[in-house]
Amino acid sequence: xxxxxxxxxxxxxxxxxxxxxxxxxxxxxxxxxxxxxxxxxxxxxxxxxxxxxxxxxxxxxxxxxxxxxxxxxxxxxxxxxxxxxxxxxxxxxxxxxxxxxxxxxxxxxxxxxxxxxxxxxxxxxxxxxxxxxxxxxxxxxxxxxxxxxxxxxxxxxxxxxxxxxxxxxxxxxxxxxxxxxxxxxxxxxxxxxxxxxxxxxxxxxxxxxxxxxxxxxxxxxxxxxxxxxxxxxxxxxxxxxxxxxxxxxxxxxx
Numbered sequence: 495x496x497x498x499x500x501x502x503x504x505x506x507x508x509x510x511x512x513x514x515x516x517x518x519x520x521x522x523x524x525x526x527x528x529x530x531x532x533x534x535x536x537x538x539x540x541x542x543x544x545x546x547x548x549x550x551x552x553x554x555x556x557x558x559x560x561x562x563x564x565x566x567x568x569x570x571x572x573x574x575x576x577x578x579x580x581x582x583x584x585x586x587x588x589x590x591x592x593x594x595x596x597x598x599x600x601x602x603x604x605x606x607x608x609x610x611x612x613x614x615x616x617x618x619x620x621x622x623x624x625x626x627x628x629x630x631x632x633x634x635x636x637x638x639x640x641x642x643x644x645x646x647x648x649x650x651x652x653x654x655x656x657x658x659x660x661x662x663x664x665x666x667x668x669x670x671x672x673x674x675x676x677x678x679x680x681x682x683x684x685x686x687x688x689x690x691x692x693x694x695x696x697x698x699x700x701x702x703x704x705x706x707x708x709x710x711x712x713x714x715x716x717x718x719x720x721x722x723x724x725x726x727x728x729x730x731x732x733x734x735x736x737x738x739x740x741x742x743x744x745x746x747x748x
Contacts, residue, residue: 500728502527505578507571509561509618510588512539514687515637515715519585520544522719523726524552531574531581532556533567533618534588561588561614564621571621580629583726584622586615586636586659589652591689596650604651611655616662623670631674633726636663637718638681638737640745656681660737667735676734678725683741685713708743 501523511520512534520530524547534540537558547554555577557570575581590610592603615636626632641649642656660679667677684703704710717740724730725738739745 498727506583508585512536516587518715530554562609564617591652593648634677679737681739683744
């Protein structure tokens with residue numbers, strides 16, 4: 495049930511919310527009463543997600559933006575701030591990958607994966623965190639991957655990016671704690687999303703993972719909105735620099 499402290503009226507940017515995990519998180523934040531901005535390169539999908547939130551009686555707007563373009567990100571963030579006021583939360587969710595063994599892959603793929611999965615969240619974080627530091631408060635949640643904690647065959651560069659986001663978040667959390675800003679990371683395990691489906695056209699990988707995961711199923715987009723909403727709320731005000739795996743027990747970190 496909705497009801498985390500401090501989320502009602504809180505302005506939150508969510509990237510990559512045209513579909514999948516991002517859409518589910520944006521919808522939950524709308525239910526919690528947050529004012530949601532959806533940033534996505536898929537402008538039509540972003541508007542569909544925002545419309546679904548508005549149709550439910552909540553507040554959301556969409557911005558078509560490529561997060562690898564820092565100037566475009568800054569314009570979108572400024573537009574949201576002009577419309578909705580100070581930005582109080584950020585969910586770095588947008589990501590992309592293509593499964594391929596590292597030695598069979600080409601630098602053009604590495605660059606695309608790094609631009610989207612590492613530089614993209616860094617771009618959005620900088621644009622939002624400058625505003626958060628000026629106002630002396632803010633919450634950032636980044637969606638990484640357990641690939642960044644334990645590795646993943648066929649995803650070496652993607653895993654490197656996600657490990658980088660974990661380290662980036664911990665480092666900036668240390669720098670900005672005194673400004674009332676928290677940064678935390680959610681680390682999903684294998685999840686039934688369009689991106690995962692593009693890796694597994696035969697369904698064999700999903701079957702193998704279901705056997706390996708103690709809960710005997712893949713993650714679903716709706717497994718993540720609750721922890722994201724919690725980390726953005728005042729209930730998590732003394733939590734920063736943490737990485738939380740949501741993987742059905744596939745990975746267990748002490």
